[in-house]
Amino acid sequence: MVKQGIAETQQSVFQRSLKSVSLVTLTFQNGALTLVSRYARTRPGNMFFSTTAVVMAELFKCVSCLFIIMGQEGGIRPWARRLNEDVFQQPYDCLKISVPAVVYVIQNNLLYVAISNLDAGTFQVTYQLKILTTAVFSVILLQKKLSKIQWVALVMLFTGVAFVQFKPESTSEKVSTEQNRLLGFGAVLLASALSGFAGVYFEKVLKTTKQSLWLRNVQLGFLGVVFGTVTIFLSTDGQKVRDKGFFFGYDMVVWAVVFLQSFGGLLVAVVVKYADNILKGFACSAAIVFASLASVYLFNFQLSLQFVIGACLVCISVFMYGYQPKEKTQSNLQAQGEKI
Secondary structure: OHHHHHHHHHHHHHHHHHHHHHHHHHHHHHHHHHHHHHHHHHOOOOOOOHHHHHHHHHHHHHHHHHHHHHHHHOOHHHHHHHHHHHHHOOHHHHHHHHHHHHHHHHHHHHHHHHHHHOOHHHHHHHOOHHHHHHHHHHHHHOOOOOOHHHHHHHHHHHHHHHHHHOOOHHHOOOOOOOOOHHHHHHHHHHHHHHHHHHHHHHHHHHHHOOOOHHHHHHHHHHHHHHHHHHHHHHOOHHHHHHHHOOOOOOOHHHHHHHHHHHHHHHHHHHHHHHOOHHHHHHHHHHHHHHHHHHHHHHOOOOOOHHHHHHHHHHHHHHHHHHOOOHHHOOOOOHHHHHOO
16 A cells, blocks of 8 residues: 555656646747747848748658657568558548648748748737637537637637737837738738648548558658648749759758757657646747747847737637636647647
8 A cells, every 4th residue: 555655656746747847848849939930030141941941840750750650660660561551552541631731831831931020929929829720620620619718718819919919010029131010910820720720630630540640740741841842843942942952041040940840849749648738728828928028138029018918818818728627628729739
């Protein structure tokens, strides 16, 4: 009995430690990606091509998931057999994944447009509209039912984002590159809509097929590389890449953005197993505060009353949306955790 009590105590301490690590990791990944991306897109000097960064992030994600599957299968032969059975012998199955793969490539390119034209705090707050779009598509595609408190949270979320958009222009960051606030807002708005649709679609595929999350992300990553490469040469970056090279403008900062975008998602997918909806909501809110305050020191961003009110409303709404009684818990944000 004593040993059992000690074991339960140790397990409880371990779980609390994991939750703490989850909170710190989720907050850092959400906030750091926004800040580093903003810095990389607004600093003086040679500017990297964002379309190539999207491709590299998808490539790293694909390779990482391949190694994870190899570890799960216990060797190269069972790993190859698994890939052959679940991927190569089922080409039509890949067509299901091609839909979110294309959408995610477009979404990630739009996010670079958004972060290039919006300050980090405004971007971080506005991009939380993906919660609203995910909820709407969950109701439409998965017939999920939202509680009254969740609908109230979504209205509060929309109101908070609206407040942030009406902050005085004089409070914006002082950067060396030209900014188009309307373009940035339009890009993050469309990216949020695409994120909601692709996330719910991906969740539906996961629930209706036997393939694992990691295998699905291998497919997403591979198709993302293909579609992303096509996007490069269909966009204005195509000729520039031919003239200056694929890795033009790359340095440690750019690689940090790619790393946070690809491996950061993998890390979150692991730690999120130990975090409930309340913890995820708290981490998301903490990331908003972290990115906003860091922008004050890094980019000379000036906090306005409208921004503070809007950010507070968004933080509260995110927390409210994730809070549900244990017996009624339905993770309407599951797709956001499953897409890496």
